[in-house]
Amino acid sequence: EVQLLESGGGLVQPGGSLRLSCAASGFTFSTYAMSWVRQAPGKGLEWVSGISASGGSTYYADSVKGRFTISRDKSKNTLYLQMNRLRGEDTAVYYCAKQQLVLNSWFDPWGQGTLVTVSS
Amino acid sequence: EIVLTQSPGTLSLSPGERATLSCRASQSISSSYLAWYQQRPGQAPRLLIYGASSRATGIPDRFSGSGSGSDFTLTISRLEPEDFAVYYCQQYGSSITFGQGTRLEIK
Numbered sequence: 001e002v003q004l005l006e007s008g009g010g011l012v013q014p015g016g017s018l019r020l021s022c023a024a025s026g027f028t029f030s031t032y033a034m035s036w037v038r039q040a041p042g043k044g045l046e047w048v049s050g051i052s053a054s055g056g057s058t059y060y061a062d063s064v065k066g067r068f069t070i071s072r073d074k075s076k077n078t079l080y081l082q083m084n085r086l087r088g089e090d091t092a093v094y095y096c097a098k099q100q101l102v103l104n105s106w107f108d109p110w111g112q113g114t115l116v117t118v119s120s
Numbered sequence: 121e122i123v124l125t126q127s128p129g130t131l132s133l134s135p136g137e138r139a140t141l142s143c144r145a146s147q148s149i150s151s152s153y154l155a156w157y158q159q160r161p162g163q164a165p166r167l168l169i170y171g172a173s174s175r176a177t178g179i180p181d182r183f184s185g186s187g188s189g190s191d192f193t194l195t196i197s198r199l200e201p202e203d204f205a206v207y208y209c210q211q212y213g214s215s216i217t218f219g220q221g222t223r224l225e226i227k
Contacts, residue, residue: 035216044208044218044219044220044221045157045165045208045210045218045221046218047215047216047217047218050216059215095164095165103216104153104212104213104216105170105212106155106167106170106210106212107155107157107165107167107210108167108170108176109164109166109167110164110165110166111164112164113164
């Protein structure tokens, strides 16, 4: 069974940093593209960042470009999201999601999410 | 960026009725690269449909997707109590964007 387990969320002050992790199991992690998708409280879904299966290509939404960095460690079957210079509008539940061989694909499955709250 | 507009914003129906949800794109989506998700309160989204009309593994056949170009539809043939949730469409033909969601509520 494919499982994705996020961790690392919490309360952080504006301008601060946080690193999210997503532990993957039940599939060959290095074969699939992965993404982070977030959902602000009471709002819809927003794609944040994606990484190719090899890790050689990364993509970001304009809203986080230059502040967030996505990476993956195939030896640990783990996806990461380093978030710097955090703002109030980054407050959201962050989901990691498995894609297909390529980044231009759907998300299945999703992790349970980790809440990031940016507030002083 | 391709903008997806879902309608209606809220749909009020009774169990056993048929639900029709719309997703319209600001430009044509290549190769019908469109997916639909269901999100129940407090849960992560769940994939229902990909490629505009292919049902994901384990999804009941009362869920069906159709459409091409810039107009897509999710149909739930006979609503079950567990189907009342929020539904999102997503395009992956040009970067990735989501619609704003349709809330399906019990009438």
